[in-house]
Amino acid sequence: MKTKLIAVVSILVLAVLACGLPSGSATKPAATVAPVATIPATQPPATAAPQTNGSAGAKSGSVLFHDDFSNPSSGWDQTSDSDGSTDYANGGYRILVNTTNLVIWANPNQTFQNDVRIEVDATKSAGPDTNAFGVICRYNDKDNFYRFLITSDGYAGISKIIKGDVTVISSADGKIQTVNNINKGTASNHIRADCIGSTLTLYVNGNQVATANDSSLSGGDAGLFARTYDTGGVDILFHDFNVYAP
Numbered sequence: 608m609k610t611k612l613i614a615v616v617s618i619l620v621l622a623v624l625a626c627g628l629p630s631g632s633a634t635k636p637a638a639t640v641a642p643v644a645t646i647p648a649t650q651p652p653a654t655a656a657p658q659t660n661g662s663a664g665a666k667s668g669s670v671l672f673h674d675d676f677s678n679p680s681s682g683w684d685q686t687s688d689s690d691g692s693t694d695y696a697n698g699g700y701r702i703l704v705n706t707t708n709l710v711i712w713a714n715p716n717q718t719f720q721n722d723v724r725i726e727v728d729a730t731k732s733a734g735p736d737t738n739a740f741g742v743i744c745r746y747n748d749k750d751n752f753y754r755f756l757i758t759s760d761g762y763a764g765i766s767k768i769i770k771g772d773v774t775v776i777s778s779a780d781g782k783i784q785t786v787n788n789i790n791k792g793t794a795s796n797h798i799r800a801d802c803i804g805s806t807l808t809l810y811v812n813g814n815q816v817a818t819a820n821d822s823s824l825s826g827g828d829a830g831l832f833a834r835t836y837d838t839g840g841v842d843i844l845f846h847d848f849n850v851y852a853p
Contacts, residue, residue, distance in 0.1 A: 608686035608693045609712045609749055660719050660850070672717055672829070672850040676700045684713040699846040701732075702740070702833040709839075712832035714746055715848070720826045722803040724851040727831065729757075730795040734841035736760040739783075741809075743830030744802040751824060754832060755800035755809045755817075761789050763816040765807050769823050777809070777817040788814040803853050 660671040679695040691704040693713040725742050736759035746752040750771040757763045764783030766775045775781045788811050799810035805822040833843040
């Protein structure tokens with residue numbers, strides 16, 4: 608389980624209510640810096656050696672990686688502590704976040720060297736609608752990757768994490784935006800993230816909802832994440848994770 612705390616001051620909470628949720632640019636120090644206050648990141652299972660999947664030369668739409676989460680030994684994290692958990696559950700993969708202002712994510716321990724299209728179905732099982740969850744692309748390490756997110760109350764956006772700093776890159780004002788194509792509450796959503804060259808595009812239920820242009824990262828692992836804001840208990844169940852050649 609990989610986690611990161613997001614420090615949100617009260618004035619930003621008010622801004623969230625008026626203009627959308629904050630990007631969360633302040634992050635918790637690494638465990639080696641402040642061991643008393645940190646949450647250790649879980650390393651991939653020792654038995655699961657990273658696999659390299661390249662899309663160069665692959666036929667468009669061909670499957671580079673698929674996981675229906677029916678096999679609990681397929682390589683994803685299986686961890687639990689007071690802050691939350693990541694594990695196979697109920698025919699899918701579950702990420703539970705108990706602590707407020709916290710991101711928890713997990714990866715399948717793969718490496719995709721070229722452009723990819725990532726798709727997954729996600730359902731909020733419990734917790735507040737003021738949340739965020741979705742897909743990770745070009746994961747290099749815990750401080751460098753892209754997040755494609757939606758919320759259960761109708762927001763969406765794309766953010767990049769570079770050297771631990773989080774920035775929403777899909778809007779000029781640096782905030783995730785309200786969109787019309789998200790199934791709110793406990794309804795399921797189909798999430799698609801395209802990482803093609805420097806163009807990053809987020810689709811929800813077949814509709815494009817956010818796009819960005821960024822060349823900071825190329826290649827890396829994929830993944831899933833969920834996060835809380837001012838209320839804990841966000842519980843997301845993911846089904847049918849697929850990575851395709853675009």
